[in-house]
Amino acid sequence: MTGHENLWMRPERPARGPRPSFSRAALAEAAIRVADAEGLEAISMRRLAADLGAGTMSLYRYVTSKDEVFDLMVDTAVREYLPEDRRPPDDWVEGLRLLAWQARRTMLRHPWLAPLAAGRPQAGPNSARLMETALGMLDGLGLSVDEMLTLVGAVFAYVNGYIQSELAEAEALRRSGLTLAQRLAQHLSFIQSLIATGEYPMLERMTKEAGRQYMGADDRFAYGLDRLLDGVAAGLPRRGAEGPARSR
Amino acid sequence: MTGHENLWMRPERPARGPRPSFSRAALAEAAIRVADAEGLEAISMRRLAADLGAGTMSLYRYVTSKDEVFDLMVDTAVREYLPEDRRPPDDWVEGLRLLAWQARRTMLRHPWLAPLAAGRPQAGPNSARLMETALGMLDGLGLSVDEMLTLVGAVFAYVNGYIQSELAEAEALRRSGLTLAQRLAQHLSFIQSLIATGEYPMLERMTKEAGRQYMGADDRFAYGLDRLLDGVAAGLPRRGAEGPARSR
DNA sequence: CAAAACTGAGTACGCCGTACTCGCTTTATC
DNA sequence: GATAAAGCGAGTACGGCGTACTCAGTTTTG
Structure with a gap:
């Protein structure tokens, strides 16, 4: 096995021959x-x-193959998840939260990224750098590497899932060519037809309560992320070397 | 606006003409x-x-359009998320957990479902039934409908994100045609080349700790889901009508 | 029974990913 | 430096895709 069947192991430039015209x-x-x-x-x-x-x-x-172009795109874009300054934040919760927000920023900036990244294992050099960074934040908590991977995986699962649904909504709106109000009205008329059967009391209540202010996408993202991090932190009674004094 | 521009509002069978040969x-x-x-x-x-x-x-x-075929597929499959018996579980946490596990079961049974569902807003009748069910579980907790939607959205974001990465791994393995051991070895040799730079201490530790038993996919799914639900529950100090006696 | 209108088959267009071939140019070796 | 090997880029071609359009036939309504 030469390893050359993998994009990241294959040398970009062969030993001999003319210089390629790009990279x-x-x-x-x-x-x-x-x-x-x-x-x-x-x-x-x-x-x-x-x-x-x-x-x-x-x-x-x-x-x-074209698929490898997608691999290149994902790994290139993933570099933007990483904060500019390399020094680790003092708190692992803060560190992961920052990483999650940077990931979201990046995925919103590149709307193609989330669907693409979700469908392929993170395998390139920048993904490795990202994982290294995340694992480094969890060092000293007494976790096994396997536990760390599970923890980081859970956070990124949430981030990816949330942003995909956020983007899907925006994309559907864009493709329909309707205004937000028109689209809501269309949705509502469909839901009304269901409610007429009398089997959807909660949806009925939803339509009646609507009109209040909605939580923004940022707040909804923060809600799930913070709940998840809360739950993770609560499940780690053993503290790091700095002692159990810090409550949050 | 007739509403007929939406698949779910458009009548399947027009008023006149011969009977269609399928549905x-x-x-x-x-x-x-x-x-x-x-x-x-x-x-x-x-x-x-x-x-x-x-x-x-x-x-x-x-x-x-072909896209509407996908809409039909998703909404048809989403029906499998719902448990057979309609009576609501006594505990909302149990209810959401069950829904999440059923969703995972369904998405593993239909590997195309998770990527497809992630890319389109849930808009069909079965999605509405699902949302009705989930909201019904949260009734009586003193939440606004908007808060309920955010909560349910967070759980499904995690579920969708987790399962997509789970499926992506399996799919990559299948497409490579390698055995699991071969693929791990290939991955490892790439990571080794990174470690050689000395800038990846955590990944280095990872390769050394490897060989221990890994957490299975079920356990990893459960970990994130339970942490998320823990965090959500902890953020809801106000209890329902049944009084504050129930601790968990 | 008449006529309106919906059905389904066929054809065609412009895309797509990529296999293959073939001169040309650049490079490593002697 | 000459030379041979080998990578390079362009071109052509194939099979497949989504879907717009046309038209003869059939079914339903009044």
Whole structure:
């Protein structure tokens, strides 16, 4: 087994031959530019090649399939999860919370990222750096590495799931071409037709209470994240080396 | 606005004309059968039509786009989240936990469901029934409907995010054609190359601790779910009408 | 019975990912 | 530096996709 069947193990540049006219990084950058501007479905090998001024099939010198382009995009974007300054925050809860918020910021900035990242295992160098950072925050709590991975995985599962539903809502609104009010009205008329059967008392109450102010997307994200971190912290009675004095 | 631009408001059968040779339900069923057996990417309008013994374009009498086929599939499958007996569980935490486990069971049974559901707002009748059920569990806790929606949304965000990463791992393994051991070895050799730089102390520790037993996927799912529910419960000091006696 | 209107099959268009071929250019080796 | 090997980029082609459009036939309503 040479390991070359894996994108990240395969050397970008072979030993011999002319210098390539661009690089995997440039390919990832171009793909991200297209996806940011026109969405994931605008990405095609022909389009990327045209943007790079190369022949379509030339891209396959850098990558063995379109799927690997997606791998490159995800790992490139994941770098933005990491805060600029490397020094670890004093509190692991604060650290994970910060990471979660940075992840959300990044996924909202690149709406294609969350669906794409959810469908593939995080395997690239920046994902590894991210995991290293997260694990480092949990060092000294007396957890096994396996427990740490489970904990970090739970936080990212929530973050990913939340942001995907947040983005799906926004995307559906955009595609429908309706205003928010029109879309709510359409939704409401469907729900009304269900309520008419009398089997949906809670939804009925929902329509009656509507009109109050809604929680914003930020607040809803914070709610679940903070509850999850609360629960995790409560499940760790054993404190780190700094002693049990710190209550929160 | 007639409302007919929405799949769920549009009548399946128009007032006049010959009887259609199948139904939206049959279309959804056929699509689910194909996706279960051969994956989401095996679904095409031509393929579904062939399975139904119809012409390709005839499907557009039932649905305005392929996307609506996906809507039908999701809403049909979501019905499986709901437990068979309708009587509400005595405890809202138990109720939500059960719902989460049922959702996971369903999404593992239909591996195409989680990615698909994550990308579209839950809008069909079965999604409404699901939401009605979940909200009903939270009745009497003194929450506003908006708070209830946020709470339920957080739980489903976690469930969806977790299962997508669980499925992504399994899918990557399947596509690689490697055994689990081979894949771990490949992963390890990549991580080793990173460790060689000396900048990944936690990953280094991870490789050294490996070989111990891993937490299973069930346990990892339960961990995050239970921590989240713990945190939510702790954030609700006010108890329902049954009095504050019940501690858990 | 008449006529309105819905059905389903067929054809066609413009995309897509990618396998394959073939001169050309660059590089490593002697 | 000459030379041979090998990677490079462009072109062509194939099979598949979603779906717009047309048209003959059938079913239902009045």
